[in-house]
Amino acid sequence: MKVLIAGGAGFIGSTIASCLIDSGHQPVILDNLVTGRREFAEGRPFYEGDIADRAVLDQIFADHPDISAVMHCAALIVVPESVERPIHYYRENVAKTLEFVDHLIGKGVTRFLFSSSAAIYEPGDDFSVDENSGVAALSPYGRTKQFVEQMLRDITVSTPLRVLSLRYFNPIGADPKMRTGLQVPAPSHALGKLVEAYRNGEAFGVTGVDYPTRDGSGLRDYVHVWDLAAAHVRAIEVYDSVFVGEDPRYQVINLGTGTGTTVLEFVAAFNEVVDKPVAIERAPRRPGDTAGAYTRSTRAAELLGWRAEHTVADGIRDSLAWFAERGKVLPDLH
Template sequence: MDKRHILVTGGAGYIGSHMTLALLGAGERPLVIDNLSTGSRAVVPAEVPLFEGNVGDAEFVGRIMDAHPIEAIIHFAASIVVPESVAKPLAYYGNNTANARTLLDCAIKRGVPHVVFSSTAAVYGEPDRTPVEEDDPTRPINPYGRSKLMVEWMLADVAQAYPFSYAALRYFNVAGADPQGRTGQSTPNATHLIKLAVQAALGKRPGLDVYGTDYPTSDGSCIRDYVHVSDLAQAHLDALHYLRAGKPSLTCNIGYASGYSVLDVIEVVKRVSGTDFDVRIEGRRAGDPAALVAANRRARTMLGWTPRYDDLKTIVRHALDWERRLG
């Protein structure tokens, strides 16, 4: 009998499309659900089935699961823009939390044993220390972070009640693109700093806005831990192997344990691109913590995660290469 499928929700999106490629490369059988609101059919390989629809539609998801037995779900489908979550909280609780509940219900009814969940460093809010450890307090300061933390709570409760295990991966700032140029950050209205900075470097936007230079950091701008999207996809593959081995559910950070300020990143983009561009200083945005850097010992020791692209210049170069491909 053929081995069962790995369902990738949001698999036509930025991170999900890298995950789909990683699964294919590892000999797995991915299939994708995506509503194509921010994803693109073009980045899903032709041999991977793509079902267009919403993970919050129980009848739609159930039909797919009945027709294609699922071994595990890797759940990316979500809204991810912090300022938008502040302005539209109910949309975030609907798309991120309520839809995840529907997806989990469909999975449990069909005996799907594993979920790898795309969580976020935003669950920590303003951490008491840097780097932040997984057992540090979770005090999200925006609806985006709260909507994701609620899903972590659901997963923990489901794992207590059913023969089910999960890995919740708390990402830090995802950046870069597939080193082979097969996919990258394609969303027209993306808000990721490195994406916006390389667009400015290539003349696709009239400069770049920096939101706040009065934070308690070395240069006053926010500090983040930037992780290459291909390393992130590898962490999900490692988590899938971990769960398959019958190991207990876990929550872990995915980051490099090193931080760069917004102004640091801009300087690296200018150097790598060989281009200067306008930088405008604006006021702080609602819901932005001053510094978020991952402690990553748990991912390295428990998942055996070994990053390959832990270098800001490499991340920027891959992002630039992809942005040029987009034309």
């Protein structure tokens, strides 16, 4: 099966592409390289351009008329930046997605997978959620995902498009074969900051220690990026069977481990893996941050036959391995 991946030169998109190849499918990559890396698209059909650029999309479909599904992984994702630059985030994540989808429908695309986020959820008292939980995103980034989901749902009512929204929890790790991983030298999420603190012999800042969790730190559902990629491959292979229930054209599936890990517990797990433990330094919450959530859903297992197979420790080890190898894959970053 041939699959167009928008954002396919980024961390998650490129890992999905590798998993597709390993499973006998053919990815076609579209990326504007704002955050993606050209190196991640080597050996794969690659088109540099914006998702809202109709000329680029016309060329892709002229060259690959047999594309049978589209995965939309292109987005800006940094929560604090979204607070500082909301107009930019709404333009890039929402307005351009609308143009993208409009053109795809004109090309006859009917299978569309959207990379959504658990950041849209309003967690329950125990911080667990399922696909029917209320949504109330607390950051401009989260709201762009929430608004795009609603937009896509509305579009499916009157067009041939069917949409599967995959709500990611907290990706960690790297391609186990070290083909791809986090492309930025200093990631803004917890694991990236932990690795940076470990390398520099500094304390790790736990941003927010007054949440109503079991130890006061934020709670996350850390899922290995290779498990996420496998879920996408499985989704396109069984795509036509996932649209069950009240809405035959729009479906939502959570992608997480089903286990909540606090940030302090995550640091403890990190320290179990490395040779020298990282100290912690308590810090205030960042703008737009939430206490977090984990999925209690079984929908991914029921509809996709998918469950996360990697542990938090696996994700930490693969992330450390990637950072040790990254300079060879991305030699212009230091």
